Amino acid sequence: MxxxxxxxxxxxxxxxxxxxxxxxxxxxxxxxxxxxxxxxxxxxxxxxxxxxxxxxxxxxxxxKEEISIELKYFIGDIVKVKGYENGLFKVVGFRTEIWRYAEDAWEDIIYEMVGIPGGEWLEADEEELVLVADFEQADTFLNQYKIFYPVKKNPLYQLAAAQMEAGEKIDRLLDMYNDYSLLFKMFGDEEYRMMLEAIISQIRFLQSRLKRE
Structure with missing residues (x-):
């Protein structure tokens, strides 16, 4: 046969x-x-x-829709934020929000940051940020102006709060990873693969931050 x-x-x-x-x-x-x-x-x-x-x-x-997203800021950049003129922030992540309606369409990039000093969490869009030092010059900038992250009086409280915050961020990033992974499998766009790599970098950053604390 x-x-x-x-x-x-x-x-x-x-x-x-x-x-x-x-x-x-x-x-x-x-x-x-x-x-x-x-x-x-x-x-x-x-x-x-x-x-x-x-x-x-x-x-x-x-x-199949081709989406081109250009980032103005990157993880590790030091920025100022409108409304927080006396503070500095370090970019630790970003996410894209894609909006589609019958008569309109746009994409937003939301940057996620921690305050220097203090470590408070803040999110802002691109128009609210002003670059102070890019990620390659960030350490030199911080050392030059002797800016350090102060420790709260209760280190146990600080550790618990940081772990809870990082855990919540990791959960959100994992949800985003699953969404972009499905889009990449469906369409194979290079932009989706780049977003997957960026999300993995953010998760690793948060995990390393938890280990240091």
């Missing part, structure tokens, strides 16, 4: 049924008497039941 031929061939245009996205077969693997396919050269194997020929697909297509 001749072996069953694969349903799809390299170069075929197919639809991934689960996501409604279109791609091309770039590799075929034969396993356990069946065939599995790689689409657009990405990791993961898809079975024949997961794919459909483009001309045969009757489901919903998801529109």
């Amino acid at each position: 001749e072996p069953k031929a694969p349903k799809f061939q390299i170069g075929d245009t197919v639809v991934v049924k689960e996501y409604g996205t279109v791609g091309k077969i770039t590799s075929i693997k034969e396993m356990d008497g069946g065939y599995f396919y790689v689409v657009n050269g990405r990791e993961g194997l898809l079975g024949e039941e997961s794919l459909a020929r483009l001309e045969e697909y009757n489901g919903v297509f998801y529109k």
